[in-house]
Structure formats: C-alpha cells, structure tokens
Amino acid sequence: MNFSNSIIQWYLKHKRDLPWRDTLDPYKIWLSEIILQQTRVEQGLPYYLKFTDAFPTITDLANASEDIVLKHWQGLGYYSRARNLHHSAQTVRDRFQGRFPSSYSEIISLKGVGEYTAAAIASFSYNLPHAVVDGNVIRVISRVFGVLDPVDSMFGLGEVKSIAARELDLERPALHNQAIMEFGALQCVPVNPNCRDCPLSGVCYAKKMEVVKEIPLKSKKTAVKNLFLYYAVVKYKNGLFVKRRDSEGIWKGLYDFPVLESETPILEEQVLSFFNKEYALSNQAVLTDISPAYRHLLSHRKIEARFFRFEVNNIPSFSLDKANWFSVDKILEKGVPRLIERYFEAINLYK
C-alpha cells in the first residue's frame, strides 16, 4: 500500500463533514480557501456560512462595497484577505464575465491566490493534478519522508514540494489533496500526535527515528514588538468621530478613532499635545477622562491602548469634520478591529 492509498483510506473513515466539501462550485471553494488561510476550520466555519448567505454568488460579492465585505470579515484577522477577495470577485465579474476561471494559471493570477490556494481550487473544483502544500502537508511529508532541513527555508520547502508532487495520486487529485490535509489536521497534529494509532507509523521516518517532536524543523522565530495606541474618542451628540484606516499596515480598511501610534510609551501631556497639533482639539473639546490600559495580543504585536475621551458641543472645524462623524448605528455598520469591538463592549455601546 503506497502513501496516497493509505491516507485516502484513513480519510474515508475519519473525514469531517464540512460544507465546502459538498460542492464543486469554484466560488464557494475559493471562498473557503481564502477564509481558511492561516485559520482553523472551527474559527472560519461561521464566516463561511455568513458569506455564502450574504453573497450567494461571486457577482453578489463583487457588487458589494468593500466596507460591507470587511464588516462581514470583522474579527477574522488578516484583513487583506477580505480586500483581495473583494478585488478578485470584481476581476472575475469584469474580466471573466462572472465565470470563475478554470485553468491553474488564470486561477493563480487572482489577487490573494498563491500556489497553495490555486492548487486547492484547481484540484477540488476541476480535479486538476496539482499537489497542495500547506502547513498540514509540510508537517505530514516532512515527518513521514524525513525532511530534516528547515521547512521555512527555500531548500527544505523545495524538498517537501518535490515529494508532494511525486506522491500525488494523478487519478484522483482532489481526494488525495483533501485526504493529506485532513490527515495533518486530525492525525498528524503539531503537538503530541497519536502515533500509536497512526496507519503510517510503520513507515514514518520521524516515528522510526523517534524525532516526531523535532520535525518539521523551523529556523525563524516571530518577533513580537510593542505597540502603544493612544486614541482620541470624541463624542458629539449621539455619535463619535471615527476614521477609516486607509494607510498600509495593521487593520487597513477597518474603522477606529484618531490615534497616536508609538513603539514606546508616551506621556499624557505629549499625547494631548499631539491631538491638539493634529486635530486642534484643545479649543473645541473637553477631556472628560482617560481609560485604563487595554491589552491586545497579536502574533506579531503586543498592543497597549488607552482611550482619551473628549466631548464637543458642535462640529469641530479642523480635521474632525462632519465626514468623520458617525452616529452609533452607522459605526456598527462598519468593520472594526477586535480591540475596538471590546472597547465598545466595555462602554456599553452595544445596547
């Protein structure tokens, strides 16, 4: 019994029932793959259901505004996925007459679709013989076949890709690809895999050499930097002044407030001075209070945020103009970072 047959046998017995496995619709398969990039199935599933409900076809998605798409994506993270999703829906609408492309080269030309996602769509939807290589596949192949080089290096990853292509079942690429990923997600898990009940334990290099804990080998470590956020929350009547984050970087496309960002702490006086300089707040707004620190952890940032709360009695003249004033109802229609969502919960904006 070869590798592919083994994992397919295992898959047919253990696979989960997931909605995107019940369809060949490339739109739905593409949508599921974008949602699942760097995201666990349990976390992405409700978003998949929400999106297919709100946008039944790719044209529905293309015709929506980016703000609405980002609102639906709120809380899932990596928001460039949502922006690229929307952009590519418009590409399909405008350049492919609303028909999702069916060749690998056209599929991978879509923004947000890389090698992994293109192989997934091409195989799942059109049964084309492209081997997927994601985190699961890297783990399974490096362990079973004994790839000892770092898999986050060009060389190590190249070895995994070469083995993945070699082992692909050309007669049933869709089934093979589903099987190897599910095997990685449920059986050959990152920590404490249950090798005792594994159908490959007899042929697995890592098991045989007792190096399961060391493979896959990774060399890079993610550096976590501090980020201090000082928000000006300016209240006017039944609303707040908000800003869309339009510059490159964290949370692009989402809404928050005028903010001073820094990698080091800033004194209150300096913060207030910044708000005055940038938004001319002193002449027009009254500082009512300053919130305690909100801590928010991201994979690459340790964030500490404080909210400086102001009130004004008329629309300020300078940077905080009418265009940025949103009633509470309007704010809740926009996508906001989880940090801001939690702030809204804390001040009872949701009620």
Add this chain to the structure above:
DNA sequence: AACGCGGGGCT
C-alpha cells in the same frame, strides 16, 4: 530571502 499581517486555541 525576509518581513508584515489577526485572532484564537492549545500546551
């Protein structure tokens, strides 16, 4: 080739 980009769950 290295880095930025979210959020959550598990150990």
Add this chain to the structure above:
DNA sequence: AGCCCAGCGTT
C-alpha cells in the same frame, strides 16, 4: 509565554 493554524503580497 510560545506555537501553530487549508498563506500571500511586498520589499
């Protein structure tokens, strides 16, 4: 606290 997750785009 650290690791990982159905990765991709940019520099």
